[in-house]
Amino acid sequence: xxxxxxxxxxxxxxxxxxxDGPIDLIVEAFGARGEILRAYETAAERFVTVLDELCAxxxxxxxxxxxxxxxxxxxxxRMTRVVSPYAKAAFITPMAAxxxxxxxxxxxxxxxxxxxxxxxxxxxxxxxxxxxxGQEFSIGMVxxxxxxxxxxxxxxxxxxxxxGIATSGWRGRSFSLGIADAxxxxxxxxxxxxxxxxxxANAVDLPRNDKIVRVPARELAPxxxxxxxxxxxxxxxxxxxxxxxxxxxxxxxxxxxRNEDLLxxxxxxxxxxxxxxxxxxxxxxxxxxxxxxxxxxx
Amino acid sequence: xxDDAIRCDACPVLCYIKPGRTGSCDRYANHxxxxxxxxxxxVLDRAVSRGESVVAFLGKNADWDGSLVSGADxxxxxxxxxxxxxxxxxxxxxxxxxxAGVDMVTxxxxxxxxxxxxxxxxxxxxxxxxxxxxxxxxxxxxGHVTTNEYGSQMLSLGGVRHLxxxxxxxxxxxxxxxxxxxxxxxxxxxxxxxxxxxxxxGWPPVVDGVREERMRVGCGSATIGMFAKQWEGKVDDVxxxxxxxxxxxxxxxxxxxxxxxxxxxxxxxxxxxxxxxxKVAEPGTSWGGTNxxxxxxxxxPFEEGxxxxxxxxxxxxxxxxxxxxxxxxxxxxxxxxxxxxxxRESVERxxxxxxxALCSVLFMGGAGGSLRAGVTENPVKLTHSxxxxxxxxxxxxxxxxxxxxxxxxxxxxxxRMPENAxxxxxxxxxxxxxxxxxxxxxxxxxxxxxxxxxPLSAIRQKEEESRKRVPAHPGNPWxxxxxxxxxxx
Numbered sequence: 001x002x003x004x005x006x007x008x009x010x011x012x013x014x015x016x017x018x019x020d021g022p023i024d025l026i027v028e029a030f031g032a033r034g035e036i037l038r039a040y041e042t043a044a045e046r047f048v049t050v051l052d053e054l055c056a057x058x059x060x061x062x063x064x065x066x067x068x069x070x071x072x073x074x075x076x077x078r079m080t081r082v083v084s085p086y087a088k089a090a091f092i093t094p095m096a097a098x099x100x101x102x103x104x105x106x107x108x109x110x111x112x113x114x115x116x117x118x119x120x121x122x123x124x125x126x127x128x129x130x131x132x133x134g135q136e137f138s139i140g141m142v143x144x145x146x147x148x149x150x151x152x153x154x155x156x157x158x159x160x161x162x163x164g165i166a167t168s169g170w171r172g173r174s175f176s177l178g179i180a181d182a183x184x185x186x187x188x189x190x191x192x193x194x195x196x197x198x199x200x201a202n203a204v205d206l207p208r209n210d211k212i213v214r215v216p217a218r219e220l221a222p223x224x225x226x227x228x229x230x231x232x233x234x235x236x237x238x239x240x241x242x243x244x245x246x247x248x249x250x251x252x253x254x255x256x257x258r259n260e261d262l263l264x265x266x267x268x269x270x271x272x273x274x275x276x277x278x279x280x281x282x283x284x285x286x287x288x289x290x291x292x293x294x295x296x297x298x
Numbered sequence: 299x300x301d302d303a304i305r306c307d308a309c310p311v312l313c314y315i316k317p318g319r320t321g322s323c324d325r326y327a328n329h330x331x332x333x334x335x336x337x338x339x340x341v342l343d344r345a346v347s348r349g350e351s352v353v354a355f356l357g358k359n360a361d362w363d364g365s366l367v368s369g370a371d372x373x374x375x376x377x378x379x380x381x382x383x384x385x386x387x388x389x390x391x392x393x394x395x396x397x398a399g400v401d402m403v404t405x406x407x408x409x410x411x412x413x414x415x416x417x418x419x420x421x422x423x424x425x426x427x428x429x430x431x432x433x434x435x436x437x438x439x440x441g442h443v444t445t446n447e448y449g450s451q452m453l454s455l456g457g458v459r460h461l462x463x464x465x466x467x468x469x470x471x472x473x474x475x476x477x478x479x480x481x482x483x484x485x486x487x488x489x490x491x492x493x494x495x496x497x498x499x500g501w502p503p504v505v506d507g508v509r510e511e512r513m514r515v516g517c518g519s520a521t522i523g524m525f526a527k528q529w530e531g532k533v534d535d536v537x538x539x540x541x542x543x544x545x546x547x548x549x550x551x552x553x554x555x556x557x558x559x560x561x562x563x564x565x566x567x568x569x570x571x572x573x574x575x576x577k578v579a580e581p582g583t584s585w586g587g588t589n590x591x592x593x594x595x596x597x598x599p600f601e602e603g604x605x606x607x608x609x610x611x612x613x614x615x616x617x618x619x620x621x622x623x624x625x626x627x628x629x630x631x632x633x634x635x636x637x638x639x640x641x642r643e644s645v646e647r648x649x650x651x652x653x654x655a656l657c658s659v660l661f662m663g664g665a666g667g668s669l670r671a672g673v674t675e676n677p678v679k680l681t682h683s684x685x686x687x688x689x690x691x692x693x694x695x696x697x698x699x700x701x702x703x704x705x706x707x708x709x710x711x712x713x714r715m716p717e718n719a720x721x722x723x724x725x726x727x728x729x730x731x732x733x734x735x736x737x738x739x740x741x742x743x744x745x746x747x748x749x750x751x752x753p754l755s756a757i758r759q760k761e762e763e764s765r766k767r768v769p770a771h772p773g774n775p776w777x778x779x780x781x782x783x784x785x786x787x
Contacts, residue, residue: 004309021309022323055310173324221322222303222314237436237467272470272724 004051007044016040020051023102025123030135031116039110039119046109050075050102061094062225075101082191085262086199093225100166100194103128107190121190124173126166126197128190131158139165156186162264164190168197169269175217175224175231179246180204180270183254186278187263196254196263204250204270211236235271243273251275304328412727414663415441415456416479417709420495420503421513421655423541423616425581425589426451427492434488438471439464443489449513453487455479461726473726479659480712480720480728493583499659499713505583512652514616518545518586519574521616521648526552528644529612535561536612539578539596539620541587549573562604562630563611566596586615593622600630612641618649658711661693661720663730665706673734679744680734681706689736689744694719697775708732 005020016027025047029039053073054061060071065080065087071094078101079094086092103123110119111130118135121128129137136157156162167184170176176198183201187193206212214230224231238246247270254266254277265278303314306321313321315328327334420426426443427433433441433453441455460472478485484498496504503510515521518540526547529536535558536547547553548561550573567578578596582589590596593613600609607628614621623641624632637645670677683689684706691698691706696714701707712719721729742748 021311022321024323052310055312058311220316220319222316237471 005048007047016043018044018047018106020047023047023051023123025103025106025121027106027110027119027121029110029114029116029119031114031118035114035116039114039116042113043106043110043121046106050105054098054102061098062223063093064091065094075105078104078191082189082195085260086195090199090202091229092195092199095225096198097191097195099123099126100128100164100190100192104164104190123190126190126194127164129156129163129165131156131163133158160264161188162186163188164193166190166193166197168194168201170201170232170235174198175220175226177202177226177229177231178205178250179212179232179235180250180268182267182269183250184267184269185254185263186265192262196257196266200250200254200257200266200268203253204246204268206238206242206246209238209242211238211242238271243271246270247273247275251277302331304331304333306333308333409663409665409669409730409732410723410725410727411663411730412461412725413458413666414461414476414661414728414730415454416476417660417662418453418455418479418497419447419658419660420451420453420497421449421653421657422451422503422505422510423449423514423587424451424505424510424583425492425541425587426453426495426505427489431492432490434490435475435485436471438468440468440472440475440487443492455487456728469726473722473728476661476728477720477722480661480730481718482712497657497659499657501657502655503657508583510655512617512619512649513655514540514586515648515651516616517543518616519543519550521545521614522547522550522573523552524651525644525648526550526556526558528647529641530556530558532610532638532640532644533612534558534610535563536614537563537565537593537597538614538616539586539588539590539593540616541579541581542576543570544575544578544586544596546573546575560604561609561611562601564598564601566598585620586617593620594624594632597632600626600632602630605630612637612645614645614648616648617652618645618647621645659713660709661712661728661730662707662709663728665691665708665732669732670706673746674741675745675747683736683740683744684734688740689734692733692735694731695733 005018007016007018009015010017010026014028016025018025018027027040027043029036031039054075057071057073057076060069061076061079065084071077071080075098076094079097082097082101083092083094100123103121103126107119107121107128107130110116110121116130117132118137119130120137127139131137136155138155164187165184166187167182168174168176169180169182170178171181178201180201183197183204185193185197185200187196212232213234215233216228217224217226217231218228220231247268250268250270254263254268257263258266258277263278265276268275268277303316306313306315306326308321308326309323311322313323313326315321315326315333317328317331320327429443429445431443432439433443433455440460441453441457444452444454446452456472456476461469464472475485475487479497479499482499484496484501486494486496488494493506495506516524518538520543521538521540522536522545525536529547534548536545538545544565544567546563546565548558548563553573565575565578567575570576579585579588579590581587584591585593588596605626607626607630609626609630611624611626611632612621613624621637622634623637624634627633670680674680680689681704684691684700691700691708693708693710694715696710698708698710701709715731719731723729736744738751741751
């Protein structure tokens with residue numbers, strides 16, 4: 001048990017807010033009142049040890065995954081597992097999936113202990129979903145994380161193979177090697193969505209373009225897992241051609257990931273341009289921008 | 299390891315934090331080598347805004363305990379309500395509540411305003427640019443300079459010509475600029491042949507990198523009038539430098555009334571009436587909104603036989619920000635000296651009478667026919683109802699000014715609206731919340747969608763998952779308050 005963690009209900013009386021160090025979760029469960037309360041108790045109980053578990057092996061989690069070295073913690077193992085498919089071709093560390101993996105762990109604990117109709121755990125935009133048969137979530141999508149304005153909504157049904165949503169981009173809280181304003185990925189789990197979003201956001205890029213200001217990650221945060229790799233700090237307005245080129249690069253990569261079943265769908269946003277990978281039905285509402293938003297999460 | 303970084307021990311992550319940056323939590327920061335904690339609410343707010351807050355309730359109580367509230371204390375704003383445009387369908391939310399025994403109905407919708415703009419009032423006397431000059435953001439023309447009003451420069455941004463009438467990029471940049479300003483964020487504007495100015499609702503403007511502190515107390519002539527009595531006996535003449543009307547104490551009516559003798563001072567510029575001069579210099583960003591840095595440059599030689607050796611002259615700008623004190627030598631040439639203590643007081647008085655300079659942002663848009671059709675089957679009746687003050691119009695719960703004349707063209711002070719109340723669509727156009735509140739009986743009379751009216755409690759129970767409650771702006775009238783006649787104010 002740690003004394004740092006803050007756990008409380010939000011003023012709306014429905015959602016649970018849990019914070020410990022850099023982990024900030026918003027949790028909501030749906031179902032019978034007693035079950036919801038029990039789910040929140042379970043979530044809180046599981047939550048209080050999460051940060052210590054992760055920090056115990058933080059140095060290892062900040063390095064590329066190694067086949068001969070399996071981490072001890074279940075969250076760390078999940079992080080390592082989902083980044084491994086990328087590790088051969090590119091630099092990635094398990095930290096790329098930390099938010100999604102934590103969301104997944106808390107959700108799993110709640111679902112195992114109670115009977116809910118649906119639930120979500122939102123870890124700073126990386127969301128793990130639970131849907132009992134016949135249930136669905138409507139999700140609002142934002143183009144720029146620093147400016148919450150929806151560009152579309154999508155509906156996730158229990159029959160869809162989607163249980164995780166993650167968004168990555170240089171404007172977000174984590175560093176990005178690319179220039180995407182936001183890449184949102186729908187995948188089978190929150191941790192795998194998190195890893196995929198990070199990598200696609202890195203791939204939306206224009207190499208050697210002086211409109212992009214990049215700084216070694218270490219200069220901003222000395223202990224960043226990205227070391228001396230250049231992270232994006234600002235992007236000046238690009239020409240339509242440049243936007244297309246950068247989005248193409250990301251989209252090709254996303255398509256490849258989709259072919260390998262690493263994701264179900266992705267939306268790539270860069271300076272007003274949005275590209276969808278995956279079937280249109282999975283990311284509906286592109287034509288219904290800002291319409292029919294009666295239920296909005298995320 | 300960089301030696302200027304500090305180690306944060308607030309949690310086991312043990313971040314090394316560089317000066318001016320936060321740790322991985324965004325909560326603890328390195329401020330000049332000190333570990334400081336940033337207000338935890340910032341994090342919570344950010345987490346929540348990143349989260350789901352799209353539809354907002356305005357509650358009078360910030361701390362809602364989760365219990366059902368009475369209708370009078372909850373007002374459903376249109377923020378995030380969605381819109382049915384361009385279909386002629388009822389608005390997304392038509393909500394009834396009982397207020398002081400009168401059934402009220404609020405029609406809530408989000409309007410897509412491709413015909414909209416922002417009126418900017420920038421409190422500064424500095425010359426921002428000539429009238430009609432284009433105003434640019436990111437190189438694109440997003441509006442123009444309009445008139446110079448009392449102590450302020452007015453800009454008009456947006457409008458349909460910039461939003462959809464120009465290039466695609468011009469439209470996107472215009473929309474982006476309007477959205478930032480309306481949502482209370484800063485915008486950097488550059489005026490052709492003028493200044494670079496950073497504006498943000500409720501904040502002082504920054505003109506060419508200099509933050510404006512104060513609004514002038516009056517024009518140069520008015521300042522003479524206000525302070526003449528305080529200068530009497532302490533100084534022989536005073537020039538208040540102003541780009542519009544520079545005032546001279548000894549020639550001014552106020553000086554004459556006090557019996558202040560002529561000093562033989564000779565001003566450049568064009569004399570309007572005694573003691574009042576136009577165009578003593580070119581407009582600029584220095585003394586009193588002129589381009590001068592040396593105040594003596596607006597004086598011609600003093601008149602021999604009238605002026606005298608030792609004559610004391612104070613020159614001051616309309617904000618008291620610039621001042622200089624001179625005495626004449628034997629050749630009647632002014633030499634600068636230190637400002638005497640008894641005059642310092644009057645300069646400070648001018649300064650303290652100048653109010654803080656701020657930028658104000660008014661959103662202006664017209665509720666078009668299709669938006670009105672979401673309220674009633676006969677859109678013009680809504681216009682009439684607003685004209686007859688039977689219907690109150692609000693934007694995100696904030697009061698609006700409805701222009702006289704045709705249509706429902708309104709202006710609203712964005713600082714009175716909840717945060718991030720505005721959105722956009724790629725058209726490009728702004729999405730702004732708009733609510734129409736009236737008596738249920740009046741709603742029926744103007745052809746409202748009576749079958750769509752839902753009680754507040756139904757909204758609460760069925761769809762509350764996606765709502766956010768925010769406290770009402772303390773300065774706003776409560777939108778549901780009923781006047782004595784039982785009408786929405």
